[in-house]
Amino acid sequence: MSSALPPEIQIMVTRNLQQQDLSRTVLLNKEWYSTCNPQLYHTVRLSTPLQRQRFLSLFMSGSISRHATHVKFLLTRHLEILPQLMRLLNSNSPTTTVTAELSLVGLEILPHRTLRILTSEEDDILLSFLKKNPQLLHLAIWRVSENAGLYLATIARSLPNLCTLSIFDVLGIRPPFVFRESAVRFLETCSADLERLVLAWETLSYADVAIDQYDYNDNGDDGDGEVQDSPATKSHPALRFLAARVNSDTVLSSFIEGSPGLQAVIHPEFQRRRVNTLFQHSSPLHLALQQITGVRYMELSVPAAISDDGTIASLISTINNSQDGVKQQWRTISIEGTINGERGGPGEIVKAIVENCRQGLVHLHIPQGWQLESQDVHSILCNVMDLRVFNVVHLPRISASDVISSPWGCRWLTKLAIQIFNIPRPDILIDRKGCVRSSSERAAEGTVEASRAIQRKVYQQLGALTCLEFLDLGLDIENGSREELVDDIDGTIYDPQFQLNCLELSLASGLDLLGDLQNLRSLRTVGMEHRIGIPELHWMMAHFPRLELFIGLDPEVCYLPLFLRPTREYEPEPGVRHWLSAQDSWAMLQ
Known part of the structure; x- marks a missing residue:
């Protein structure tokens, strides 16, 4: 035929x-x-x-x-x-x-639940494999090695054509130690074709330690033949994205100066910085960015003592008041205090963010996220185009109707923490107090088919954020979002924050529309009446291969002290607990 x-x-x-x-x-x-x-x-x-x-x-x-x-x-x-x-x-x-003959283009060592640090035997195997595959263009190692210097030397010498590299950035694991000289030498000699680079290490000088470490200047011969040094190439014209969990920005500054096409830098120094006033950061890293982009990047951290919306909005608007004519953009905004926006519409602060931060803003930190209205959250996600980290402590709530009302513009987003509510869930038979819901109450929410039609539109919006690495849809238990339970008149203790009108997260409701989130590393579904069962877990294993942390799979609120636990126990789908106990290599599951 x-x-x-x-x-x-x-x-x-x-x-x-x-x-x-x-x-x-x-x-x-x-x-x-x-x-x-x-x-x-x-x-x-x-x-x-x-x-x-x-x-x-x-x-x-x-x-x-x-x-x-x-x-x-x-x-x-x-x-x-x-x-x-x-x-x-x-x-x-x-x-x-x-x-x-095998001729690999890409190699990725996926995260492992129990073996998150490479053993010496695994180091030998992997390093040998890298040396025998000089044609590799893409390399990712989602585990940490104690021989980090040896990896940097091997990659720089043996993989001259790499286009993307991610190494040692593992959740919950301290980055490996690397001598400053080795780090600088690696950045000087790594592939000039790099387009995306993700690094994690702690830089040491020789004065910091008195132990023998791998010397980058060693020829690296392990019996497979001598490996020659790569010629120094301080220019990386193809580099577009750099994420570095490195404790010294001076190591990166000269590297950035040789990367004129750099479009995004994610660095811990741009995060969790708290000051008492508006300031212009003049570190070597910022100055290097200004040199190649012509833009002065600014940071704003508003202390909790300043809580007036008008004052905070005015501070955000000062970005347009450059005294020397150099273009300025906010790179980080952190608002520690209370937001008092008018209910039913975006407050002055959100309006100021949208008007002044359509470009340039990478990190937005609003710890008191619960104060944001649904339309506030939607407005930020629609208009702040360069946003990559939307960091909150107490998750803001956004209505499903707002989620699906218009496309989000923040296509580069890597971290999103929100609670999506107002999804009718007629499939839920038991309420928060453990009582059976009446048929009339469930009928008022419509049909299951209509509910899933809404959910599929929500999944489509989330699924378009293909750069997402961290997705929090549930409560943030680590920061006290669930401090209080309610003791009802009849003595029933229940959790008022447990989400009933949330996403099912089932394949039947459209979970497979998240199939493009292949970079997802952390998923939190704490306090959600979801429907994640064995089929959904198998689907996630296949489509979220980089997932390192999954919290909230078992909805039972077992993290509360015994005397605070509600009488209503939220049971997982059948077979999930047995499935969890049988896993030894997938994500860290809780």
Whole structure:
């Protein structure tokens, strides 16, 4: 049977097929086989024990060897498979029976629940694998190594063509120590083709320690042959995005000066900075950014003592009062105190943010987020175009009707913390107090189909934020959002903040519309009457491979002291607790 579609259309079709559908399509005829087979083996993802088992079966049967030339991306939690893949790297050897040579473009070491720090054996395996794959363009290591200097040296020397690099940025783990000289040398000699760079380390000088560390100037020979130093290249014209969890900005400043195309920098120094007045930060890092962009970046931290909306709005508006003609933009705004905006519409502060921060604002910190009205939150997300971190302590509430009213403009957002409410949930049978809801009460909320139609529109809005790494939809238990329970007249203790009119987070309600959030690292659903069951967990494992932290999966409020627990226990979906106990490699689950 001959295909009626031209090859170009066939390729477009195969790129939108799931793995299971691809495996069936290759059996149609020779034309579909030649089109689909490269796509079938293009990305090897070993994020679950089942995927690892299937891969080993295919490897033993010779399928991987025969189709190795099609494998371009490898995502794995299991480093023990790398030595087997190294056998496919030298097909010209007379002692090998490999029929196709492996030439990876991308390698990603996924986070691991229990093995978050690489062992010395894993270091040896991974470093050897990197040296044998100089053609790599994309590398991400979501685990920490105590031999960080050796990794930096190996990457700079052995991977001269890297376009994206993420290394050592692991949630809840202290970054590794790196000598200042090694850090500077790495930034000077790493690939000039880098477009995206994510780093995490703590810089040390030689005076800080009295122990032997890896010397960057060592030739790095481990028996596989001498590795020559890469020529210094202080210019990185392709770099667009830099996220650095590094404790010294002076190490980065000269690197930034050689990156004229840099569009975004996320650095801890731009966060959690508290001062008593408006100020212009003149660190080497800010000055370097000003030099390459021509923009003076400013920071504003409003102390809790200042709570008048008009005063705070005036401070935000001063960004346009440059005395020397240099263009100024807010980069960080932190408002510690109370916001007293008028109910039913955006307050003066939000209006000032929207009018003065459409461009440039990267970090917005409003600890008292619960004071924001639904329209305030929606206005910020629609208009602050460069926003990447929307950080709050007490999560603001936004109505589903506002969420779906217009597209959000903050497409670069990496952190979002909101409670989405006003979603009718006729499927909920028990209220907060443990009482059965009447049929008339549920009928007033409409049908389940109508509810899920609304939810699908909400998922579409969230799913468009493809850069999201941190998504909080539930209560923030770490900062005291759930301090008080209510003792009803009849003696029933219940939690008034537990969300009933929230997203189901079920596949039936449209959870799969979040499939593009492949960068998601942390998900919080605390205090939500969600419907996350076994099918949803398997879907998340497949589509959120970088997820490191998942809090709120079990809705029982077990973190409260026993005498404060409500009589109503929020049970998870059937089988979830047993499933949780069986996991040993996926995200940290709570």
